[in-house]
Amino acid sequence: DTAVSQTPKYLVTQMGNDKSIKCEQNLGHDTMYWYKQDSKKFLKIMFSYNNKELIINETVPNRFSPKSPDKAHLNLHINSLELGDSAVYFCASSQGRGLLELFFGEGSRLTVL
Amino acid sequence: EDQVTQSPEALRLQEGESSSLNCSYTVSGLRGLFWYRQDPGKGPEFLFTLYSAGEEKEKERLKATLTKKESFLHITAPKPEDSATYLCAVGPNTGFQKLVFGTGTRLLVSP
Numbered sequence: 001d002t003a004v005s006q007t008p009k010y011l012v013t014q015m016g017n018d019k020s021i022k023c024e025q026n027l028g029h030d031t032m033y034w035y036k037q038d039s040k041k042f043l044k045i046m047f048s049y050n051n052k053e054l055i056i057n058e059t060v061p062n063r064f065s066p067k068s069p070d071k072a073h074l075n076l077h078i079n080s081l082e083l084g085d086s087a088v089y090f091c092a093s094s095q096g097r098g099l100l101e102l103f104f105g106e107g108s109r110l111t112v113l
Numbered sequence: 114e115d116q117v118t119q120s121p122e123a124l125r126l127q128e129g130e131s132s133s134l135n136c137s138y139t140v141s142g143l144r145g146l147f148w149y150r151q152d153p154g155k156g157p158e159f160l161f162t163l164y165s166a167g168e169e170k171e172k173e174r175l176k177a178t179l180t181k182k183e184s185f186l187h188i189t190a191p192k193p194e195d196s197a198t199y200l201c202a203v204g205p206n207t208g209f210q211k212l213v214f215g216t217g218t219r220l221l222v223s224p
Binding site: 092 | 147149162200202211216
């Protein structure tokens with residue numbers, strides 16, 4: 001049973017389109033995250049939710065909108081995709097708000113043409 | 114600004130050839146330093162957390178150490194299955210899980 005699962009694993013789309021990535025965790029954790037990993041493998045946090053409440057919102061264009069319908073799910077919607085949005089997006093979860101071990105999904109590779 | 118620098122970028126070892134990976138950091142109050150392993154096409158997998166200078170942790174052939182400015186991941190007698198990218202991350206002194214990652218060291222262990 002996969003602990004943190006993301007769909008889709010691969011996304012290829014045209015500039016200007018809108019796309020969504022879904023994430024679900026079955027670990028019973030109360031905190032979920034979106035990280036972006038660029039072509040240089042640099043992993044940077046974008047958002048974090050704790051019990052459906054947004055607690056971290058880094059400097060991310062407002063074309064990116066996270067949504068957490070419940071504490072086991074965190075989705076990422078991206079409007080008006082740009083070339084620079086091409087990256088691997090990782091969902092992660094942890095228990096609690098503190099500095100704890102993160103459990104990552106396998107990533108969703110987004111390619112914008 | 115909180116920053117993590119890892120060296121070398123890439124390291125190639127023969128099986129059994131021990132070595133160390135370095136993680137240098139500058140952070141406004143360190144709450145914890147993490148090591149993760151990332152295999153190609155996969156998400157990072159947690160290895161260790163270190164909280165204070167002088168602390169050491171071990172897991173199989175890996176040993177992580179921490180000073181006030183850097184951390185080392187020592188790999189003793191590595192095997193090909195240890196090949197991966199090793200990521201270091203620091204948790205600054207905030208209330209939330211806001212890790213700052215380095216760009217990793219790609220390790221390749223040849224048989």
